[in-house]
Amino acid sequence: MQRDLFAQPASRPKLVVFDVNETLSDMSGLAAVFAELCARPELAAIWFSGLLRDGFALTVTGDNPDFGALARQSLRPLLDSHGVPNPDTAVDAVMDAFAGLPVHGDVVEGVRGLAAGGVRLVTLSNGAASVARGLFERHAIADCFEQLLSVADAPAWKPAASAYEYALRTCDASPAETMLVAVHPWDIHGAAAAGLTTAFVNRAGTPYPAFFSRPDLEVASLVELAEVVGEGHG
CATH class of the missing domain: 1.10.150 (DNA polymerase; domain 1)
Known part of the structure; x- marks a missing residue:
């Protein structure tokens, strides 16, 4: 699907769930x-x-x-x-x-743009929440996130459905109003199977694997993501 899927405010996600390793960290x-x-x-x-x-x-x-x-x-x-x-x-x-990794160059502006647009932001990482917290504190964006979630508190790693369901329960959100953002096609595939909307961040411009579920949105950066789904909130 293309950007026009999110043309109306009612169609934009209320909750954005970010993968952390490689999606946000460089x-x-x-x-x-x-x-x-x-x-x-x-x-x-x-x-x-x-x-x-x-x-x-x-x-x-x-x-x-x-x-x-x-x-x-x-x-x-x-x-x-x-x-x-x-x-x-x-x-x-x-x-x-x-x-001690840095974030990608588009992350700070993109995350702040989404937060300013009124979108709820959380993470869901296969790694530790403390790593995400340190990453965000080093780049002064920790206050943009409502919660930092880890599969350590879920039944299983992503891309198991129970990992995404854990995030939905914790955030009191439905799959239909939630978007998973990741650079990993396997994460996109898992979230789609769990009923979430998905956004694939393709900074390198690589072809998306045909054997995985296609993302609802493909963007080149988080700045572009904020432009598409961050408008109309607030």
Whole structure:
């Protein structure tokens, strides 16, 4: 669907649920951290993809793993297998960098635009709420968010339906009035299956995978998202 789906104020979401990791936080700097540890820079993306894969596998089999613990446990053998010296110290360095990431360049303006438009904003992350809180406090946007939610308090990781249902219950919102915003097609797919409206943030202009549910809206930035769905509120 196109932007005209949200042309009327009544059709715009009342609640926007943000994914955090990569959607709001800019993880590109982790490659340099890996390089400083004498590891190949591309291992940063390999590690994070593997972390998500393992978390999804555990979720499917009925577990709800702790994101931080799984991150560390998946990182240590990866660094060790690539000959990184002092892997335990290196794990600490990577996790510290992960906890101190910046936001993407469009996030502050986009989030403030949505909040100014009267849209309720929350997060729903497979990671810890404390990481999101630190991210927002560093960029002075914490006051824009009503709640910072984590699947640690839900039955399962996203994209399980129960994760989105947890957010809806907590925020006393219906799927029809709620939009999930993410850069991950798997997150878009999961939210759509749970009945939410979805917005795919495509900063890189990459093709959307045909095997996942299509997003209701595709934008190049959160600034564009605020222009589309933030108008008419308040």
